[in-house]
Amino acid sequence: MTASTLKAAAFDSAPKTAARNRARWASGRTYISAALIFIWCLLPFYWMIVTAFRDVGYTFDPTPFFTHVTWDNFITVFSTDLGNHFARNLLNSFIIGGVTTVVALVVGVFAAYALARLEFRFKFLVLGFILGASMFPGVALVTPLFQLFTNIGWYGSYQAMIIPDISFVLPLTVYTLTSFFREMPWELEEAARIDGCTQGQAFRKVIMPLAAPAIFTTAILAFIAAWNEFLIASQLSNDETKPVTVAIAYFAGAQPHQEPYTAVMAAGTVVTIPLVILVLIFQRKIVAGLTAGAVK
Amino acid sequence: MSIGAEPTTTHRAKSPKPEKPVKQGKEASGVGQDNRAKSQGKWATMLIAPTLILLAIVIIYPVINAIVMSLQHDQGLDPVTGTFVAGGFAGVSNYIGWLFQQCASPNGGTEACAPGSVGSQFWSATYTTFFFTVITVVLETILGFWMAIIMARAFRGRSALRAAVLVPWAIPTAVTAKLWFFIFAFEGIANKLFGTAVLWTGSSGPARAAIIIADVWKTTPFMALLILAGLQMIPADVYEAAKVDGASTWQRFTQITLPLVKPALMVAILFRVLDALRMYDLPAIMTGGANDTTTLSLLVVAQIRNGFNSAAALSTITFLIIFIVAFIFIRFLGANAVDAASGGKGKGK
Structure with missing residues (x-):
């Protein structure tokens, strides 16, 4: 609204100072709103990091900046004295997230290509099915899979989590890649063929470099989705295969009925920082991937 | 499971040729085109088959x-042999059990489930689920x-703001x-900040408020980015024209x-509603479902270890509820996700 007010102000035949004042007021309001959003989004995250670095004796200290700084909480997180195996949990999350992402990409990239580039019957139905699949409730899978995996001895195995994870990561992958592929300048492929490239060369030298960022962004989104999964893992993992999300939810402290807040915040920081860095670096691409298909 | 409201309309608007049955198309003039579509169709089938x-x-x-599973009775102890036996065919009795909150009674019949038991919570969990969904999605x-x-405006630091909103989403x-x-x-910061002494997860109202605030914090950025993408599709000159015509800001x-x-x-x-209807993580971790925060997903998980078969019935009911809500959204409110996904060429209606 202010953008148009600004433009309007420029168009106005009213005295210039009034227009300038109004424009200044409008941009001032924009900055105030932006600051509010900024604070609202980052303050809880900031509080997690402050607490993660705070001495356990000062857990509930309300001082808003870093005080009583210590690495102890991170040492607690990775120590196995209290029955936690956080390093193991991290590895599990990488295995589950990694395998899920690779499977979803390898299978989904072909479907996305077909959906974006080819004309065929039932395309609408296929898209509908894939979208419907991504909105499928996890609990409707957990119950039958719990029994099935128990019966065939897969309960607590990696595949017991990877298989249900594919049910929402694969649709997400196909959906995002399809929108990306639809935007790609495919004419270049034909141009390369006309210029004498073989089909293989055209694919390798023209299409691959163009598609790589799209595939990479999709991989990040898919990995984050699998990494953040909690419901399925909380029901189908065991102590050896438990991923970080489940580990953090049931993190054991020194006292049985006392929540080890500072250690949990440290664990949360360890889990979150890589994602946040990834997201900040690829911000533009990720926003494009997230909103791909929802508009246009 | 089709999400599409009007598949035929859209299909026709998009590509009139493949709409006709293949044979008819062959009899008609466009033979070359038909062959091309056919070979593309073959390719497409091969490429899509693994995903499907x-x-x-x-x-x-x-x-x-x-x-x-949901049509079988839960496993139970055989009163004679004392071993676990499969429950046998149950018809829809598991579903009726949930809907009317009836549990098996010791004498073999059914009775109203004891207050506080999993079986007595179906309607309250349904209510809680919809309560969370409506409040969080509206907010x-x-x-x-x-x-x-705000993010659509041009100002310095806009990309920093867009990066900041991704942080809650990524956690x-x-x-x-x-x-x-x-x-x-x-003893946490919320009570200190507001000078209150509320036991947030200790009673119904505050517990629900805490979960709603956490959910709103986590998922509003996603909503904002989707809306932003929609805003950016609006050409600026439309606003100019309206301004010239004297339209107010409102x-x-x-x-x-x-x-x-x-x-x-x-x-x-639509995305957010379907996501909120299956809410599990926040109540499961923050309250464990205590104090009126048990959603349908939590109830299913609570039931799994009591008996697979009635849990299966409940998960099927949950799935149906979500399916019906999605259907209503797409059919009556015009949320056409598939249309958007297929490039929006079918917006002819």
């Missing part, structure tokens, strides 16, 4: 399995719209739950912004 087969294995098979839509409008929900659990702890918002952003907005709301 995999999805069928990971979704359709468990769903059918759940339905079959997220309003807040998300506001954020999107795993399990971590979000723990973070807000800590913020809302009795009129421009209701007459231009809202109608033009509506398709993107409806898709965003």
Whole structure:
């Protein structure tokens, strides 16, 4: 609204100072709103990091900046004295997230290509099915899979989590890649063929470099989705295969009925920082991937 | 499972040729085109088959399995031999049990489930689920719209703001739950900030409020980004024209912004509603379902270890509820996600 007010102000035949004042007021309001959003989004995250670095004796200290700084909480997180195996949990999350992402990409990239580039019957139905699949409730899978995996001895195995994870990561992958592929300048492929490239060369030298960022962004989104999964893992993992999300939810402290807040915040920081860095670096691409298909 | 409201309309609008049955097309003139479509169709089938087969294995098979399971009685102890035996065919009695909150009584019949037992919570869990869904989605839509409008403006630091809103989105929900659990702890920062002494997760109202705030914090950015993408599709000259015609700010918002952003907005709301209806992580970690925060997903998980078969019936009911809500959204409110996904060429209606 202010953008148009600004433009309007420029168009106005009213005295210039009034227009300038109004424009200044409008941009001032924009900055105030932006600051509010900024604070609202980052303050809880900031509080997690402050607490993660705070001495356990000062857990509930309300001082808003870093005080009583210590690495102890991170040492607690990775120590196995209290029955936690956080390093193991991290590895599990990488295995589950990694395998899920690779499977979803390898299978989904072909479907996305077909959906974006080819004309065929039932395309609408296929898209509908894939979208419907991504909105499928996890609990409707957990119950039958719990029994099935128990019966065939897969309960607590990696595949017991990877298989249900594919049910929402694969649709997400196909959906995002399809929108990306639809935007790609495919004419270049034909141009390369006309210029004498073989089909293989055209694919390798023209299409691959163009598609790589799209595939990479999709991989990040898919990995984050699998990494953040909690419901399925909380029901189908065991102590050896438990991923970080489940580990953090049931993190054991020194006292049985006392929540080890500072250690949990440290664990949360360890889990979150890589994602946040990834997201900040690829911000533009990720926003494009997230909103791909929802508009246009 | 089709999401499409009007598949035929869209299909026709998109590509009139393949709409006809293949044979008829061959008899008609466009033979070359038909062959091309046919060979593309073959290719497409080969490329799409792995995805569909995999999805069928990971979704359709468990769903059918759940339905079959839900028609059996739970395993029970045989009163004579004292061993676990399969329950046998139950018809729809598991479903009736949930809907009328009837549990098996010791004498073999059914009776009203004991207060507090899993079986007695179906309607309260349904209510809680819808309560969370309506409140969070309404708040997220309003807040998300506001954020999107701000992010759409040109000002210095805009990309920093867009990066900042991605932070809550990227944090795993399990971590979000723990973070807000800590913020809302009795000695936590929320009570200190507001000078209150509320036992946030200790009673119904505050517990629900805590979960709603955590959910709104976590998912509003997603909503805002989807709405922002919709806002950016509106050409600026439309606003110029309205301005020249003397439309007020409010009129421009209701007459231009809202109608033009509506398709993107409806898709965003649809995504969020379906996501909120299966809410599990936040209540499971923050309250464990205590104090009227048990959602349907929590109830299913609570039932799994009591008996697979009635859990399967409940998960099927949950799935049906979500399916019906999605259907209503797409059919009556015009949230056409598939249309958007297929490039929006079918917006002919």
